[in-house]
Amino acid sequence: MICCIYPREGFSISSKKTVKNVPCVFCGCLCDDIALEVENNRIVKNINGCSLSKSKFLNHLEDRLLGPAVRINGILVEVSLEKAVAHAAEALTSARRPLIYGLSSTENDTHQEAYYLAELLGGVVDNTSSVCHGTSMIGSQESGDPLGSLAEVRHRADLVVYWGSNPQFAHPRHISRYIRQPGEYMQNPKKDRKIWVFDVRSTATSRIADEFFQIEPGTDLEVISVIRALVRGHEMDIDRVGGLAIEDLAKISEAMKSVRYGVFFYGLGLTQSKGQHRNVDAAIRLIQDLNSFTKWVMIPMRGHFNVAGANETSTWQTGYPFAVDYSRGYPRYQPGEYSAVDLIRRRETDVLLNVAADPVAHFPRDALEHLKRIPIINLDPKRNVTSLIAEVNIPTAIAGIECDGAAVRMDGLPLYLRKIVEPPEGIIPDRDVLKLIIARLRMVTKR
Amino acid sequence: MKKVGVKAVLISGRTLQQGRTSELGKLSEDYLSSVAVCEMDANTMEVLGIHEGDAVRLETLLGDVVVRSKLDQNARPGVVFMPWGPHANTILGSETHGCGMPSYKGVPVILFPAPDTSVRTIDDLLHLSEGGI
Numbered sequence: 001m002i003c004c005i006y007p008r009e010g011f012s013i014s015s016k017k018t019v020k021n022v023p024c025v026f027c028g029c030l031c032d033d034i035a036l037e038v039e040n041n042r043i044v045k046n047i048n049g050c051s052l053s054k055s056k057f058l059n060h061l062e063d064r065l066l067g068p069a070v071r072i073n074g075i076l077v078e079v080s081l082e083k084a085v086a087h088a089a090e091a092l093t094s095a096r097r098p099l100i101y102g103l104s105s106t107e108n109d110t111h112q113e114a115y116y117l118a119e120l121l122g123g124v125v126d127n128t129s130s131v132c133h134g135t136s137m138i139g140s141q142e143s144g145d146p147l148g149s150l151a152e153v154r155h156r157a158d159l160v161v162y163w164g165s166n167p168q169f170a171h172p173r174h175i176s177r178y179i180r181q182p183g184e185y186m187q188n189p190k191k192d193r194k195i196w197v198f199d200v201r202s203t204a205t206s207r208i209a210d211e212f213f214q215i216e217p218g219t220d221l222e223v224i225s226v227i228r229a230l231v232r233g234h235e236m237d238i239d240r241v242g243g244l245a246i247e248d249l250a251k252i253s254e255a256m257k258s259v260r261y262g263v264f265f266y267g268l269g270l271t272q273s274k275g276q277h278r279n280v281d282a283a284i285r286l287i288q289d290l291n292s293f294t295k296w297v298m299i300p301m302r303g304h305f306n307v308a309g310a311n312e313t314s315t316w317q318t319g320y321p322f323a324v325d326y327s328r329g330y331p332r333y334q335p336g337e338y339s340a341v342d343l344i345r346r347r348e349t350d351v352l353l354n355v356a357a358d359p360v361a362h363f364p365r366d367a368l369e370h371l372k373r374i375p376i377i378n379l380d381p382k383r384n385v386t387s388l389i390a391e392v393n394i395p396t397a398i399a400g401i402e403c404d405g406a407a408v409r410m411d412g413l414p415l416y417l418r419k420i421v422e423p424p425e426g427i428i429p430d431r432d433v434l435k436l437i438i439a440r441l442r443m444v445t446k447r
Numbered sequence: 448m449k450k451v452g453v454k455a456v457l458i459s460g461r462t463l464q465q466g467r468t469s470e471l472g473k474l475s476e477d478y479l480s481s482v483a484v485c486e487m488d489a490n491t492m493e494v495l496g497i498h499e500g501d502a503v504r505l506e507t508l509l510g511d512v513v514v515r516s517k518l519d520q521n522a523r524p525g526v527v528f529m530p531w532g533p534h535a536n537t538i539l540g541s542e543t544h545g546c547g548m549p550s551y552k553g554v555p556v557i558l559f560p561a562p563d564t565s566v567r568t569i570d571d572l573l574h575l576s577e578g579g580i
Contacts, residue, residue, distance in 0.1 A: 026466070051463065055470040063472030130547040138546055170461040200458060201528060202521035217456045217526060218553045268460065272551045276544065303461070323547055339547025360573075361473060361533050364541040364549045365509055372573065384473040385533055385569060 015040050022418050024053040025105075025400030027171045028302030028410035029150075041421045043401070050172035057401065063383050064424065065395035076393065081426065085433070088353070088377040088392050089440035095351035097327070098123035101340045102357030102379075104307035106396075106430045107405020107417055111313040113434035114355060115324075120441060124325045124349075125318070127310035128357050130339040135271040136300045137311060137321040138335060139280025146287045148263055148297025149411045155183030156261040156295075161196045163283065164220065164269015165301045168204035174265075174301070175208070198223070199269055213252070215242040218274035224282040227253050231289050257293040264298040271300075302410040305400070309408035344370050353377045354386055355430055356399075361385035379430050396430045397423035405429075452557040453491050455527045457505065459539065459551050465530040474569060482532030483514045483566045487558070488522035495560045504561040505529075507538040507554055513561045527558065533572050 016039050023032040036057060037045035046054045068084030069076040079087075092098050098121050100114050111127075118125035129137065153160070160179050167174040180189055197206040198213045198220075206212040215223050219242030226241045230253035236246045256262060264287055270279045283298065290296040302308045311321040318324045320333035323340075336342055340359065343349045344367040351374060352359070360371055361384060371389065378390035381398045397403040400417035408414050423429075468478040485503055495516075497503060503516040505527075512534050519528065529535040531551070538556070541549045 052466045052470075055467040059470045062470070063475065126547075131549065131551075134547045166461065169463040170466070172463065201523070201526050202519075204463075207521070214523075217458065269458075269552065272548055274553050276546050276548050335547035336543055336545035339543065341541050341549050342543055342547060345541040358473060362531060362536065364536050364539045367541045367549075368536065368573075382472065385573075388474070388569070389573060 019418065019420055022420060023400060023407065023415045024049055024056070025305045025398070025407070025417060026052045026056045027305060028308060029171050029174055029177070030305055030407060030409040030413075030415050031173050031177060032415055036420055038421060043420065052172060060398055060401050060421070061424075064381060065383055065387060065393055066424065067395065067426070069393045071391045081394070081436070084392050084394050085436045085440050088394070089437050089444060091351050091375045091377060091391065092117075092121055092123075092353065092437070093441060093444055095121070095123070097343070097348045098351045098353065099340060099343055099349040100125040100353045100355065101359060102128060102355040103310040104128040104304035104357060105399070106356040107306060107399040107403070107407055108309050108313050108414075109405055110355065110399070110430040110434060111310055112317065113431050113438065115314065115317045117353075117434060117438055117441070118324070119326045120438065122327050122329065124323075124327070124338050124343060125314070126323050126338065126340040126343075127307065127314060128304060129307050129311055129322050130335065131341060131362065132268055132303055132307065133271055133300050133311075134322050134335055134339065135277035136266075136280045138277035139284055142277070143281050143284040144288065146284060146291070146296070146298055147412060148299055149413065150178045150299070150409070152261075152297070153263045153299070154178045154181055154186070156185050157263045158186065158192060159194050159196065159256070159259040159262040161198065161262065161264045162205055162209070162301075163198045163264060163266045164200075164271070164273065165265055165267025166199070166203040166205045167265070167267075167301060168208065170267070170303060171301060175205075200273075213244060213248075215244060219243070220270055220273050220279045221275035221282055223249070224279065224286055227256070228282065228286045228289055231257060231286065231293075256290055256296075259294055262290065262294065262296040264296065265301050266298065267301040268303075299411050306407035308410055308412065309406070309414070312408050312412070312414075341367050349374060351375050351377070353379075354390075355379045355434070356396075358384040358386050360389060379433055381427075394433050395424075395427050396433055397427050399429065402427075403429040405431075452506070452559045453494050454555070454557055455487070455491065455525055457507070457527055457529060457535075457538075457552075457554040457556040459529045459531050459535040462530045465532065478532075479569065480515075482530045483534045484517045484530065485514050485558070486517045486519040486522060486528040488524050489518060489520070490524045491527070491558065492516060492518060495558060497560045502561040502564050502566060504559045504564065505538055506557045506559065507540075509540050510538050512537040512567065513564045514566055527556065533569055534567070537572055
């Protein structure tokens with residue numbers, strides 16, 4: 001069932017092509033200038049991609065789940081797709097509190113099927129943003145969304161702030177593609193565009209920045225609140241906050257007010273640290289304050305290539321960006337109640353349908369303890385930690401490599417994903433597997 | 448086993464190595480060796496009496512995990528770092544304070560040297576509690 005797979009029969013060894021302008025399907029930058037060389041249905045060269053992009057495209061055939069499998073007497077046994085779908089549909093219909101989770105490493109049409117399935121089941125649908133930028137959603141619901149675009153940043157920004165973000169590791173081309181490139185109103189970005197990093201530790205990004213402000217862990221809210229107060233002209237009666245001198249923060253606030261165009265990129269160092277959505281809320285209000293003096297925008301550094309898409313499609317179709325419950329027949333939203341980690345740690349979820357994520361590798365220990373006791377239906381192209389304990393594994397095509405679709409960049413720009421190679425024999429996209437599950441469910445329940 | 452530990456704050460996050468090796472396979476040796484590490488400053492290593500690559504045990508209120516130590520020349524004492532993954536999650540809590548987000552960053556931790564102890568495999572981690580899979 002599991003191994004590296006090799007080109008399909010029917011592809012001549014001499015079959016070669018180069019595909020240009022391919023959007024990369026690793027991180028939220030969705031760099032759409034990738035050129036791929038394909039030989040015999042295998043990607044052999046990635047031009048322009050970063051090391052993460054190269055690893056994703058060049059290893060697309062490595063470590064794949066090759067066929068549907070169902071756990072029988074504790075052992076995963078290969079079965080037909082029809083049988084795996086029937087088993088999945090049966091587990092979902094017999095569940096009292098099913099959870100559909102993941103969706104960030106797949107394309108938008110899959111999301112549509114996931115929401116429909118959640119509605120049919122009266123279940124909960126949540127995406128991986130609940131453990132990354134979900135708190136950004138909550139912050140923006142409270143205070144607004146002063147979003148900018150990456151193109152604007154490249155053409156106009158003269159001050160770039162990375163707060164709690166290490167793009168050199170998580171988004172390796174972010175700086176080289178958008179920040180260090182000249183733009184319409186920024187001819188010499190290396191000299192005229194400054195990069196500041198705020199973080200609790202020295203990182204690969206802080207070491208190439210023009211300024212690095214190291215703050216104490218868990219003090220983001222205090223530091224941002226003090227900068228806000230200084231921007232608004234208040235005097236502080238303390239000497240230091242979060243490890244930074246008020247005198248330095250005063251200089252920071254003056255510099256932020258005097259730039260032509262500032263951008264505040266923020267990562268999980270802000271959204272996951274103590275204060276969580278309150279940190280984001282404070283940052284949004286800082287940007288709003290700064291807009292009384294000059295132009296500022298903020299952009300979340302989204303991790304998975306389509307986690308922003310999962311928030312967008314969920315909002316279009318359910319009204320809410322994540323943590324959506326259909327148990328009453330209509331969508332309700334409450335992070336902390338219907339978010340995946342909460343449902344699982346409270347032992348509410350009795351069946352998990354995982355689509356293009358790896359919760360067993362990324363959820364905290366006591367959530368994992370419950371996941372080990374409930375049936376998991378796992379849709380993913382590759383082996384992962386979740387596949388080890390799943391009751392049903394259904395391999396799927398890799399979105400943006402083996403099937404087309406749409407995804408949303410970190411700044412909200414939708415991009416069309418390309419199908420570059422054929423998926424392995426018998427393997428279909430996530431959206432088609434969900435359609436089969438829905439059809440089976442409707443047949444069984446006559447809904 | 449040395450009883451004296453070093454207190455620190457644990458930050459978990461993304462690394463380039465973790466992202467790159469996840470595409471080789473989440474169950475591959477490369478991936479596991481990229482996530483089963485704890486980065487720390489030289490002073491902390493000195494106090495613990497360990498060298499880079501030695502096993503170190505991290506304890507939080509939730510549990511403990513043994514990983515390899517890694518020297519971060521730029522780190523300050525008091526803050527240690529682990530890449531996201533199954534090992535870090537073993538010692539992180541799932542309380543979300545009503546917003547859906549568990550505590551992945553800023554977790555109080557105590558580090559101990561762990562001589563003669565091996566780093567846990569994925570199978571070990573999945574069988575931590577009774578029942579296993």
